Amino acid sequence: MSNVVGLHCINCGKTYSPQPGLYTCSRCGEKEGILDVDYDYDYIKKALSPQGLQGNREHSMWRYRPFLPVNQEGPLPPLRVGWSPLYYVPRLAQEIGLKHLYVKDDGVNPTASLKDRASAVAVARALAEGAASVACASTGNAASSLAGAAASVGLKAFIFVPARAPQGKVAQLLIFGATVVSVQGSYEDAFRLSDQAIKRWGWYNRNAAINPYLVEGKKTVCLEVAEQLGWEVPDWVVVSVGDGCTLAGAWKAWLDLHRVGWIERLPRMLGVQAEGCCPITRAFREGGKVQPAEENTIADSIAVGVPRNPEKALRAIRESGGTMINVSDEEILKAMRLLGRSTGVFGEPAGVAGLAGLARAVAEGIVRPEEKVVCLVTGNGLKDVATAIKAAGAPLSLPPDMEQLERALQGLI
Template identity: 65%
Template sequence: MKYVLGAKCTRCGAEYEALPTITTCKCGGILDIQYSYSAIRDHFSPADLEQTRDWSMWRYRPFLPVEEDSPAPPLRVGWSPLYKADRLAGVLGLKTLYIKDDGQNPTASLKDRASAMAVVKAREAGADTIACSSTGNAASSLAGNAAAAGLSTYIFVPSRAPKGKVAQLMIFGATVISVDGSYEDTFALSKAAIDRWGWYNRNAAINPYLSEGKKTVSFELMEQLHWQVPDYVALSVGDGCTIAGVWKGLKDLYETGFIDRLPKLLSVQAEGCCPLNRALQTGEPWSPMEENTLADSIAVGVPRNADKALNAVRESGGIAVNVSDEEILEAMRLLGRTQGVFGEPAGVTGTAGVKKTLELGLIDPDSTVVSIVTGNGLKDVANGIRAAGEPMLVRPDLDALLSAFDARNIRP
C-alpha cells in the first residue's frame, strides 16, 4: 500500500500497522486509515484522472488502502451519475441542487463501495469466506460482490428486512440467517459467529477499510463537479459509517489540494430512530433508541460508528435534522416525479432533510447542495407503493376508463 502510513484509533490515538485483518482498537475505538498526503500530492493530481479510463471507484486507487497488485473485484462499482436537479430545486426553493444516484451501483446501493473494498481486503488476508450483519443493503452488496469474486458469505439480517433485499441475498447464493430481533441483536449474533468460525468481518463499524470504500462517492461527486465545492452534502444516517466515509473522502481531497475548501455535512435521520442527531442537537452523549421507522436501512438504534460520524458532522460545521416517515415518503414522490430517480426510503432521507432544512430556514436558499441517494427504490417496493399509491383498476372498456378519469379529475 504505497501511500498508507498505518491506522490510528479515533478514540485514544493508538497506532497500528495497516494489516488486512485489523479491526477495532484495544480500547474499543474505531480505527482510521492514515495516508501520506504529501506523497499522494507529489504523484497524483486531477490531471492524472483526466487520463484515467477506469470508470469505477478504482480510478482513485492512490487514495485507497489496497496493495498495488491487488486486482479489483469483477463487478463495476462506482461512477454513478450526478444529476443537476433543476426541477426539484425549483419545487424546494433552492438555487442549485445535485442528486448523486448511487442506487445505480451493481446491487443498487452505495454499500457496494464498501463491499468491493471488503472483497479486496479479504483476498489480501487469504480468506475465502466473508460475513456481516445488516439491515439489508450491506448484506446484498456483500453477497453480490463476493459471489462475483468466488467467495462464500454468511449474512445476518433482522427478520424485518425488506423482501427485495432478502431476495438478492438468496439469488447471490449467500447463507442467510434471518434474526428474530433488532439490528443490535443481529449484530451481536454475527459477531459471535465470526469470532467462532474466523470469517472475514465485513461489519463496517468493526472493519476500518470499509469507510475507505465508501469515501469514493466523495471523490466522484467532486470530480463530476469539476472540483467546485458545494455548500452542503446531504445524506441519510444510520450506523454512521457512510457519513464518516464521505467526510474522510472530502478531507483526503482537501489535504492533497484537489479542492480548496470543505463543504458542510447535512446529517439526516428518521425521527423514530435518531440517536446520533439527538446527540448533535442536545450536546449530550448519544444513547440507544428504538428502531421505529420504515426506512429500514437507517433503523439503527445502537450505532456502531458513532465516534467517526459525530466527529465528521461537528468538524464540518454541519447540520443535524430529523424527518418523519411521511416526509420520507414525500421525498420518494418528489424525486420520482421531478427527476425520475426512484430511491428507497433510506435512500431519499437525505433529500427529505434538504427540504426540511429549507422549511426551517437552516440553510440559505442560494446554497449549492448535493444530496446522495444511497439506495434504489426497487429494494423496497412495498414502501414505494405506499408512497405512490395503487394504480386505478378499470374494465377493458372506454366508458369505464372515462368514468375512472372523471372520478379522479383527470383531464387528458
C-alpha cells in the first residue's frame, strides 16, 4: 500500500508497519491499544484532486481509493458501495427549525446500510492477504454487509449476532450463504465468542472496533458529502452512535481532506445515542472512561453496551468542538415518521436516531437555525419492518364499500 505510511496507537503513540493479523497495540492490549491508519498525504495529493474527480466515472466509494488502506492496484469487491444521494430537504429543515439541512441516505447501499463501506474494505484486504474466511460480531448491519460482500467474491462468512437481532437482518445473512450463530445473550456476548473463534480458526477479523482499517471505509461517507457539497464544509455533521466507529470514520474524512488542502475548515460533530444505551455520551459528559451500559432500545444497530472503539469517537467530538446527545425511543419513532413523510427516505431506528438528536439539539439551542447541517441516515427502514409499523401505525382496514370509505376518509381529503 504505497499510500499508507503505517499505524499508530492512539493511546501510547507506538507505531507499526501494516502486516496481516495486526489490529491492536501489543503494548496497550486490545481494549486500550486502538490503532489509527497514517497516510502519505503527498502521495494522495499527487494521485487525486478535486478537479480529477470531476471526470471520474467510478461512482462508488472506490473513487477515493488513494484515501483508503487497500492495494492501489488489484481486485476489489464488485458490489457498488457508496456514492449514495445527498438530499437538500427544506421541508424537513423547516419542521425542526433549520434553514439549511441535507440528508445523506446510505440505506441505498447493496445491503441497505452504511456498514457496506467498512465491509468492502474488509473484503478487499482479506483478498489481498489470501484469507479464505471472514468473520464478525454484529447487531445486524455489519453482519449483513459482510455476508453480502463476502458472497460477491466467494469468501466464507461466519457471523455472530445476539438473539435480539431483527429477522430482516438475519434473513439477509442466510440468503447470502453465511454461517450464522445466534448467540443467546447480548452483543458483548456475541463479540466475545466471535473473538475467540477468530483466534481459534484464523479467520479475517471484520470487527470494526478492533480492525483499524474498517473505520477508513466508513469515512468515505463524508468524503462523498464534501464532494457533493462542492467542497463547502457544513457547520455540523450528525451521526448515530453505537460502538463509535462510524463517528470516528466520519471525522477522519474531514481531517484527511483538511490535510490534503481540499477544505479550509472543519465541521463540528454531533453524536447521538439512545437513552437506553448511551455509554459514550455518559463518558463524554462525565469526562471518565466508558463504563458498560444496558442495551435497552429499539435502535438495535446502536445498542452497544460495551463499545470497543469509544476513544476515537470521543476524540472526534472533542477535537471538532461538537457534543453528544441522547434521545428516547419515542423520539426515534417520531423521527422515522418525520423523515419519511417530509423526504421520502425510509430509515431504520438506528438510522434516524441522528435526526432525532438533531431535532432536540435545535430545540435546545445547541445547533443554531442558520447553520448548515448534514445528517447521516445510516440504514434502511426495511431492515426492521416491525418497528416501522410500530412507528407508522396500522393501515385502514375496510370492506370494499364506498360509503364506509367516504366515512373513513373524512378529514383526510
